[in-house]
Amino acid sequence: MATPPRDDTEKPADAKSAPPQGVKWDTSELKSSYCNVANATSTREEVIINFGVNQNWERPKAVHEVQLLHRIILSPYAAKRLQELLNKLIREYESRHGQLK
Numbered sequence: 001m002a003t004p005p006r007d008d009t010e011k012p013a014d015a016k017s018a019p020p021q022g023v024k025w026d027t028s029e030l031k032s033s034y035c036n037v038a039n040a041t042s043t044r045e046e047v048i049i050n051f052g053v054n055q056n057w058e059r060p061k062a063v064h065e066v067q068l069l070h071r072i073i074l075s076p077y078a079a080k081r082l083q084e085l086l087n088k089l090i091r092e093y094e095s096r097h098g099q100l101k
Contacts, residue, residue: 054066
């Protein structure tokens with residue numbers, strides 16, 4: 001009697017309960033924008049970060065005109081992770097290119 005072909009996609013029982021490793025980034029809907037202004041505020045439940053472009057950076061004016069382009073709303077936990085990521089990124093940048101002022 002012939003043995004059925006082995007299904008190599010099956011994993012041992014203990015591997016099925018293991019969490020997936022790594023992250024697969026889906027960039028199919030990714031859009032890039034340049035922003036030179038960021039502003040943030042928060043409530044108890046969320047952190048709101050607005051990104052925009054200061055159109056008058058070359059010409060000093062009494063009132064700066066900033067075109068807001070994006071608003072990102074995060075949970076406080078996601079905002080904390082973003083803070084840690086940015087702190088690490090700035091430390092690495094400054095170690096390569098010198099301290100930002």
